[in-house]
Amino acid sequence: xxxxxxxxxxxxxxxxxxxxxxxxxxxxxxxxxxxxxxxxxxxxxxxxxxxxxxxxxxxxxxxxxxxxxxxxxxxxxxxxxxxxxxxxxxxxxxxxxxxxxxxxxxxxxxxxxxxxxxxxxxxxxxxxxxxxxxxxxxxxxxxxxxxxxxxxxxxxxxxxxxxxxxxxxxxxxxxxxxxxxxxxxxxxxxxxxxxxxxxxxxxxxxxxxxxxxxxxxxxxxxxxxxxxxxxxxxxxxxxxxxxx
Numbered sequence: 326x327x328x329x330x331x332x333x334x335x336x337x338x339x340x341x342x343x344x345x346x347x348x349x350x351x352x353x354x355x356x357x358x359x360x361x362x363x364x365x366x367x368x369x370x371x372x373x374x375x376x377x378x379x380x381x382x383x384x385x386x387x388x389x390x391x392x393x394x395x396x397x398x399x400x401x402x403x404x405x406x407x408x409x410x411x412x413x414x415x416x417x418x419x420x421x422x423x424x425x426x427x428x429x430x431x432x433x434x435x436x437x438x439x440x441x442x443x444x445x446x447x448x449x450x451x452x453x454x455x456x457x458x459x460x461x462x463x464x465x466x467x468x469x470x471x472x473x474x475x476x477x478x479x480x481x482x483x484x485x486x487x488x489x490x491x492x493x494x495x496x497x498x499x500x501x502x503x504x505x506x507x508x509x510x511x512x513x514x515x516x517x518x519x520x521x522x523x524x525x526x527x528x529x530x531x532x533x534x535x536x537x538x539x540x541x542x543x544x545x546x547x548x549x550x551x552x553x554x555x556x557x558x559x560x561x562x563x564x565x566x567x568x569x
Contacts (some may be wrong), residue, residue, distance in 0.1 A: 328406035330426060333396035334360040334378070334413040335389065342415040348378050349419040350411065353424065357440055360413065361395045363387055369413075390505030397491050409485045417483035419539040420524050424508075425485045428521040435490040435518040438476070439483035439525035453527065460541060464548055468507070471552045472514055477522055479507055479548075490518050498567040504547045508567070511555050515568055 332355045336343065343360075346487065350358065360373045364386040373380045381399055383392070393410065400408040407429050411419050421439060428434035442461060453461075461480055470477050494512035499505045513520060558568050 328430060329404050330354060330407045330409065331357045331359060331403055331405035331478065331490065332409045332411050333398040333400050334411055335392035335396050336360050336365060336413045337363040338365045338367045338369060339413040340372055342368045343372050343413045345415045346411065346413045346419060351420065351422050354423050359396065359399050361392050363392045363555060388501035389503050390499055391501035393423050393505055394497055397496060397547060401491060406488050407485055408491060409480065412482045416527050418526055424523045429487050434521040435484045435487045436513060437521045437523060438481050440478040440481055440522040441527050442478040442494050442524060443524040450452055464545060468552065474514060479510060483525055495567060503544055504551060507548055507551055512568060
């Protein structure tokens with residue numbers, strides 16, 4: 326039986342790059358496209374509607390994690406068996422979607438992440454700032470040690486989740502901020518979800534969304550606090566509905 330594949334686009338001021346992203350999404354693979362707009366100040370919603378995308382709009386800016394929550398809720402409501410998150414800023418290449426969903430389709434994984442770090446040179450060639458490149462390597466190594474996992478990257482925004490994964494974890498209790506991406510991985514580990522990775526290329530250019538150095542430092546500190554929270558949880562120091 327064919328699995329229904331839904332692409333979700335968490336959007337914020339993506340008007341300049343949305344059509345490029347949409348055009349590169351393989352329509353023979355993806356059955357439905359949903360865009361959630363986090364109160365953009367540009368023409369994102371208008372452009373999305375003109376493209377025929379199913380659009381949902383937040384009544385105020387809630388944050389990247391909150392946007393993902395709505396994305397996954399709407400995808401599950403639409404009957405998605407596989408949900409793919411594609412950033413509409415054209416930083417990730419939607420043409421890789423077939424590779425991303427294949428491990429889930431074959432029953433080999435419950436989630437599959439596009440990784441910039443499997444072939445590290447690709448990230449540099451794609452324009453990733455060197456400080457971000459080395460910070461990614463350091464944070465990933467730290468997270469692997471704490472979680473006992475072997476991922477090449479925890480910070481990619483190009484991901485596919487099975488329905489089983491999204492229905493097993495309580496993603497609604499996760500952060501409304503960027504740390505959501507790490508929290509949903511921890512939840513997956515605690516629920517014995519299988520995660521695979523595929524290599525991807527990325528584009529860094531003016532207009533592609535990225536967080537600057539200051540916010541990246543804050544992000545790193547939040548990851549450290551989340552790892553501490555995880556260690557306390559598995560040692561039974563405190564109970565957590567989020568991780569339970």
